[in-house]
Amino acid sequence: MSKDTTTEAKIKEAAKRVFTNKGFSGCSSREIAKEAGMNVALVNYYFRSKEQLFNVVFHTVMDDFMLSMKDVFRMKQPLETKVRLFIEREYEFITKHPEIPGFIVSEMNRCEVGDSNKQFIMDEIAETGIFEEMHQAQITGEMRKIDLCSATLILMSNCHFPFIAKGLMQEIHHIDDEKYAQQLVLHKQYVIEMMIGYLFPAKK
DSSP states (O other), rough: OOOOOHHHHHHHHHHHHHHHHHTTTTTTTTHHHHTSSSSHHHHHHSSSSHHHHHHHHHHHHHHHHHHHHHHHSSSSSSSHHHHHHHHHHHHHHHHHHHHHHHHHHHHOOOOTSOOHHHHHHHHHHHTTTTTHHHHHHHHSSOOOOOOHHHHHHHHHHHHHHHHHHHHHHHHHHTTTTTHHHHHHHHHHHHHHHHHHHHHHHGGG
């Protein structure tokens, strides 16, 4: 029996929908098979196990998630411009795929996720040269002196938490989906102004 690429792609898309909404531990191969409209035996024939299928999906999701990020970091632009574009692109991507940040955070915190799944993320970002660029900008005084872990935490939390916390924020402030979407557009501008003002104080 030869493998059909269309069937394989259909399984991957179904698995992506299930995994990003329920996580690895929250679903079964049978549920993925049902989502794909086929039996479990066929899913296992193509991917052998739920774990192998998850690894394929996780890498695909991370590739999509990091594509724009890496493009921005590789640009021949001033670092301040890259930070602005990074925030703009993050909000644009996550607005279209709001389930992705929570999925990534949850699965990266799961101890069963292999180190190779975690390491490739840092390797891909490091290859853009952004960490060296930030370090050099601190030496020249262009950027505030701050450890790169803290800089990453500040940027990622301000870009991702507003989407992860959507339900909580809507409940606290009694606002519907449309109003919250408008709030995120406004919040993005606040984040850009705040991050540029903090990371590049000499530009004020």
